[in-house]
Amino acid sequence: MSAQRTSYHGQWSSRWIFIMAATGSAVGLGNIWKFPYMAGENGGGAFVLVYLACIAIIGLPVMIGEILIGRRGRQSPINTMRALVADGAHWDGWRFVGWLGVLAGFIILSFYSVVAGWALSYVGEAASGAFVGVESATITALFNDLKGDPWRLLLWHTLFMALTIGVVARGVQSGLEQAVRYLMPALFLLLVVLTGYAMQSSGFDEGLAFLLRPDFGALSANGILAAMGQAFFTLSLGMGAIMVYGSYLPADASIPRTAATIAVMDTTVALLAGIAIFPLVFTHGLSPSSGPGLIFETLPLAFGAMPGGVFFGTLFFLLLVFAAWTSAISLIEPMVAYLVENRDWGRIPAAVASGGAAWVVGLGSVVSLNVASGFDIFFGLTWFGFADYLTTNIMLPLGGLLIAIFAGWVMPRSAVIEEVGLTGLLFRVWYGLVRYVTPVGVGIVFLHAIGLIGG
Ligand code: PFF
Ligand code: NA
DSSP states (O other): OOGGOOOOOOOOSSSSHHHHHHHHSSHHHHHIHHHHHHHTTTHHHHHHHHHHHHHHIIIIHHHHHHHHHHHHHHOOOHHHHHHHHTTOOOOOHHHHHHHHHHHHHHHHHHHHHHHHHOOOOOOOHHHHTTTTTOOOOHHEEEEEHHHHHHHHHHHHHHHHHHHHHHHHHHHTTHHHHHHHHHHHHHHHHHHHHHHHHHTTSHEEEEHHHHHHOGGGGGOOOHHHHHHHHHHHHHOOOSSSSHHHHEEEEEESSSSSHHHHHHHHHHHHHHHHHHHHHHHHHHHTOTTTTTTTTTTHHHHHHHHHHHHTTHHHHHHHHHHHHHHHHHHHHHHHHHHHHHHHHHOOOOOHHHHHHHHHHHHHHHHHHHHHTTTTTTTSSBTBOHHHHHHHHIIIIIIIIHHHHHHIIIIIIOHHHHHHHHOOOHHOOOOOOOOIIIIIHHHHHHHHHHHHHHTTSSS
């Protein structure tokens, strides 16, 4: 019975379109902005290795689970968790997972939009030739000026949020599908160009070694938690975004193949970004651990020095904005789908209210970069840092853990088998990963990070 549900928000026209949309959600600031600076702050290679392991043995299995829950339920995450419970599981409390995700997406969007605003402002900087032939000190000053000016940050944050609301209000399918098809490959090609440029720089070997040679002494318990959190963040997992998109997935599409394609593309983009950035860091004597400004302080150096740099730089930041946009849309889609289903709102008011509220919360991140930068919210974190830490390191892994338990232990095995379409050994491997490895793995990393188990 339940396999026959259809979604009244519409359906993707094919599996390939779903892959495009889900890749649009996955590939974003997480790959190009966050992955490099997180790797830099956590000592490089060992972080990268733990991150890759988390993608393979936790992220991919959870993604399969999250998509299949979505397709089985065919509604917003909150209602899906409710509906599937009615299918044979026992506890109404599962809709909490949907709520946790709605809240996480909302908080992430609030700071994501601010960072996407940096990228927006860099489109103009690149186009005006501000990077051409300048020293790294000039680039760093340029970034610090932006960060220090709440009004400029506010302007770009507002513009980006308006763009996001605009697409979400019209429905996820229209427009997005076409755009993702051409712009994502273009971003990928530009990263290849940047990597090619990085290969010729004098810091290439050092940069590559930093990124790929593991030094486990440099990785703290919190670094391991950050690597795991980043795996969830980058794949858009643990908060219902992929679940909502899965609820629009045609019934005959193979979920494991789809999930693997998305994970491979996302990982490739993150690694390419790292390979493009760290050689520049070492060539110019910058610090790999300089934090959230890293790509804004390094990539302009490459664009400033390469032939055609004004063109490539403008295009790059434009595509980065676009990648952030397709991710931001998926961050509020769970909330919007819920308001439309349960409160009978139209898509337009639902999108404006959700995006508007995230915009307000984002003001906290705007001021925490300048006037309120000394304001300690939580253990030395500003509001911006806290919002990121709370969502990436706690809410997403917790959501992912609960999703794994739901798919692995709560849903009837027959329903799971019917949706996942895996048989024999492959099924047993995947089922074992979501039933045991994910819950135990996430649990251990949590306990390790709060110091309850040693190492
Ligand atoms: N995966 C996105 C990125 O890497 O930029 C961020 C993201 C989007 C996280 C959607 C979570 C989400 F639900
Ligand atoms: Na990503």
